[in-house]
Amino acid sequence: MKEEDVIIRTVIRLIVPFIQIFGLYVIFHGGSGPGGGFQGGVILAASMILYVMAFGVHEGRRRLTEKTNMIMRSTGLFIYSGIGLLAVIFGGKYLDYGAVPLPFIDHPSEIRAILIDGGVEVGVGITVMAVMVTIFFELYPGGTPDD
Amino acid sequence: MRLLPLITVLLVGGLLIWSAQDMPDVGDPDAPTNLHVAPYYIKHSEEEVGVENMVSAILADYRGYDTLGETTVIFTAGVSVLLLLRRRED
Numbered sequence: 001m002k003e004e005d006v007i008i009r010t011v012i013r014l015i016v017p018f019i020q021i022f023g024l025y026v027i028f029h030g031g032s033g034p035g036g037g038f039q040g041g042v043i044l045a046a047s048m049i050l051y052v053m054a055f056g057v058h059e060g061r062r063r064l065t066e067k068t069n070m071i072m073r074s075t076g077l078f079i080y081s082g083i084g085l086l087a088v089i090f091g092g093k094y095l096d097y098g099a100v101p102l103p104f105i106d107h108p109s110e111i112r113a114i115l116i117d118g119g120v121e122v123g124v125g126i127t128v129m130a131v132m133v134t135i136f137f138e139l140y141p142g143g144t145p146d147d
Numbered sequence: 148m149r150l151l152p153l154i155t156v157l158l159v160g161g162l163l164i165w166s167a168q169d170m171p172d173v174g175d176p177d178a179p180t181n182l183h184v185a186p187y188y189i190k191h192s193e194e195e196v197g198v199e200n201m202v203s204a205i206l207a208d209y210r211g212y213d214t215l216g217e218t219t220v221i222f223t224a225g226v227s228v229l230l231l232l233r234r235r236e237d
Contacts, residue, residue: 031198036206038217077222080215096209107198109186124218129149131225138232 004054012054019047031117031131037124045132057142069130069137076127083119090136 004012008113027040054062084095092099097115105111171178188205196204206214 013160026236030202031203033200034163034202036203073222075227077218080218084211084215091174097208108198109195111197112195113197116196116203120207120211120214121203127218127222131221134225135228138228 002134012050016047018042019050023125024046027121028117030133031113032123037121038102040121040130041128042132043123044129045136048129048133049136052136052140054068057137057140060137064133069134072126072130073134074127075127076123076130079126080120083115083123 022041023043023046025040026035026039026043030036030040048060048064051063083097083100086094087099088094090101091101097112097120100111100115102111102114105114154232177186188201192201192204192209193199196202196208197201198208
């Protein structure tokens with residue numbers, strides 16, 4: 001397994017957690033500033049890609065296994081459409097977030113804001129991140145397990 | 148033989164530049180695209196959706212179906228990459 005120079009590895013080991021924190025910030029801050037699920041998911045995927053480029057595919061696969069990636073890929077979309085379906089169950093229209101009754105919050109616009117920030121954007125982010133990492137692993141030499 | 152594509156490109160390019168003269172200025176508040184639903188979003192998105200970022204309010208709430216479709220497209224792209232690019236020995 002070819003690994004990069006020790007300086008590159010150390011710098012990337014230091015910088016990856018900060019990139020991931022920033023990615024999470026972009027996802028969760030999507031409602032009140034620039035950003036959102038798509039952008040944050042891509043930043044999270046970029047941190048993973050950077051890690052694999054320095055430490056090799058096997059180390060990257062150990063951190064994010066094929067199985068976990070597969071589950072994450074579907075989970076994000078499931079969260080999004082599940083929230084939409086939840087609104088139908090509680091008597092609203094599909095994706096009409098205001099119809100979902102959350103405890104202690106009675107104003108529909110606040111419910112909408114909470115579900116957008118904590119549900120929809122997170123779901124989009126998870127799917128985008130998992131798909132970007134999937135494409136990278138498939139295109140990277142030696143990235144597929146049966147190669 | 149080479150002259151014909153060049154003439155076509157110049158002609159079509161000139162046509163596009165000429166017709167672009169009639170387009171409204173960038174960010175013109177009186178442009179037709181800015182008079183349809185945009186004023187409603189600007190006025191009501193904060194009280195209706197509760198999200199400060201107007202872009203997020205439109206993206207995730209008013210155009211929720213669109214964003215769900217976009218996410219599905221990305222998901223489908225990931226699955227397609229897996230199906231098409233993964234080599235396996237049958």
